[in-house]
């Protein structure tokens with residue numbers, strides 16, 4: 001999962017006590033974050049929780065009030081050019097020069113990056129091709145749809161062969177199909193070894209592509225870890241397993257419940273059962289079904305939903321808050 | 330914005346050249362200016378003006394060919410009622426073009442949401458702003474140089490005599506002064522494009538400032554001078570100090586500075602700018618032209634004044650731009 005590089009070497013983004021205040025509003029509050037090489041990290045939280053501000057500070061586009069950040073070992077405040085040479089950033093609402101073609105838009109960016117002309121041409125063709133925009137490369141960007149602009153934005157990032165890619169709300173305004181496709185492309189980046197930091201307020205939409213997530217609330221990162229970890233911590237049973245058996249005459253609920261590791265089992269309807277478990281017990285469950293003499297049709301793990309985790313966490317927090325106040329009273 | 334002194338101090342220690350990417354910005358912006366519809370319209374306007382005024386001037390000058398040593402300078406300064414001379418038109422065409430080149434430089438990119446994408450590239454904001462300024466200035470210079478060539482071409486064809494070296498040199502300095510004058514309005518509109526979110530607001534504000542100086546400043550200078558240095562006894566010194574104060578105030582306006590510079594450059598016989606005392610003319614034969622170096626000396630304060638105003642406005646915009654948070 002998280003590439004197992006917990007040591008200092010594999011860390012590409014690190015912040016310590018990173019804070020941004022706007023007058024009396026604390027937009028980002030003492031953030032300690034570390035993101036490892038090659039992972040997809042999701043900065044998730046509702047609107048106004050400080051995601052964009054965090055990203056701007058990482059890129060040196062806004063100055064932290066307090067604390068420090070390191071991106072690829074560079075300080076974004078003092079060495080923003082070095083950071084920006086290796087980090088691709090897609091803002092939450094990408095805009096292009098509408099009167100120019102896609103190729104012209106990219107060519108300007110290549111020049112700003114100091115990529116030599118011939119090399120730039122090659123890379124532009126390559127990245128447009130990869131994003132499926134080769135056919136419309138010479139059309140004015142004004143005629144592009146939102147999804148196409150978003151893909152052009154990614155093509156632009158690929159141009160500078162980034163080591164880190166930061167995407168702010170990349171699925172905002174895309175229809176579900178386009179959003180899924182876009183997230184699939186992000187998985188492709190990960191396979192190339194590019195570290196991805198993406199922010200979103202649509203928790204369920206992006207959770208599948210994130211190796212690790214940080215849940216933001218009012219400028220603080222309140223929860224951090226892999227989705228199953230968080231599920232275990234907040235929801236208790238981390239794994240939900242859904243299985244379908246061939247034989248409907250027999251009730252397997254009891255047999256399943258007795259399987260080691262399984263917390264609860266429930267017959268949903270006819271041949272379908274739902275289990276909760278503390279860990280991945282799919283092989284044990286499969287064996288239990290076979291041993292009970294039933295035929296196994298399918299066995300799949302259901303990801304717990306981040307929305308649920310988020311909501312449950314705040315229920316607990318506010319319940320705790322109520323307790324302390326009542327104790328004090 | 331919440332910038333601690335510490336953070337500001339660190340900022341000055343930033344690494345890498347502030348000019349990285351400058352020429353990429355200049356090239357992109359100039360290409361935009363030169364292909365845009367906006368500039369196309371203004372170019373047509375200025376070309377028509379040049380042809381019209383110069384045609385009229387040539388009609389008038391044909392009678393004096395051979396007598397006037399500065400025939401080619403007259404091409405710029407000769408008008409015939411009701412048509413003013415070409416320099417008269419330039420006085421408001423140049424501010425118009427300069428404002429058109431700058432009023433949406435920053436806020437336009439913000440509204441199109443291209444600014445943060447560009448600033449996410451390895452360049453400093455310095456390069457972007459200065460690049461936009463240079464591109465505007467170069468475009469202006471290019472257009473003016475083309476007009477200059479056009480006028481000289483027409484002159485050569487219709488007057489049938491070549492210009493003297495002195496005439497060429499003087500009119501080239503005139504070109505420099507005109508670009509400097511445009512620089513003031515360019516950096517003003519650039520500043521407004523940083524201050525105001527809406528390009529329309531920035532354009533209107535720039536034009537308001539220009540109107541203020543063109544229409545009202547002269548009157549205000551006069552009224553203030555009359556109030557502060559009133560003529561009580563009708564003494565010559567009183568008139569003189571009033572006139573000097575009025576001129577001093579008028580020179581706050583870039584229009585005055587430009588007007589004086591053009592006057593001294595294109596009229597070699599002008600020996601002094603402002604009120605002239607008889608004593609200053611002692612020993613001078615009236616009507617003899619000054620050498621170019623003397624004329625330049627005369628307008629040096631005006632020229633540096635225009636450049637200083639340009640720099641001041643640019644720096645103001647620069648500081649504001651550095652402190653602005655770019656979320657778009």
Ligand SMILES: Nc1ncnc2c1ncn2[C@@H]1O[C@H](COP(=O)(O)OP(=O)(O)O)[C@@H](O)[C@H]1O
Nearest residue numbers: 022025027046047048049050051052053054654
């Ligand atoms: N320039 C600014 N001035 C004042 N407050 C700001 C500014 N920019 C952002 N904020 C505030 O900071 C908080 C965090 O904003 P942001 O980082 O954009 O959140 P997110 O990206 O998670 O939606 C919000 O409450 C927002 O109103």
Ligand SMILES: [Mg+2]
Nearest residue numbers: 051052092169
């Ligand atoms: Mg945001």
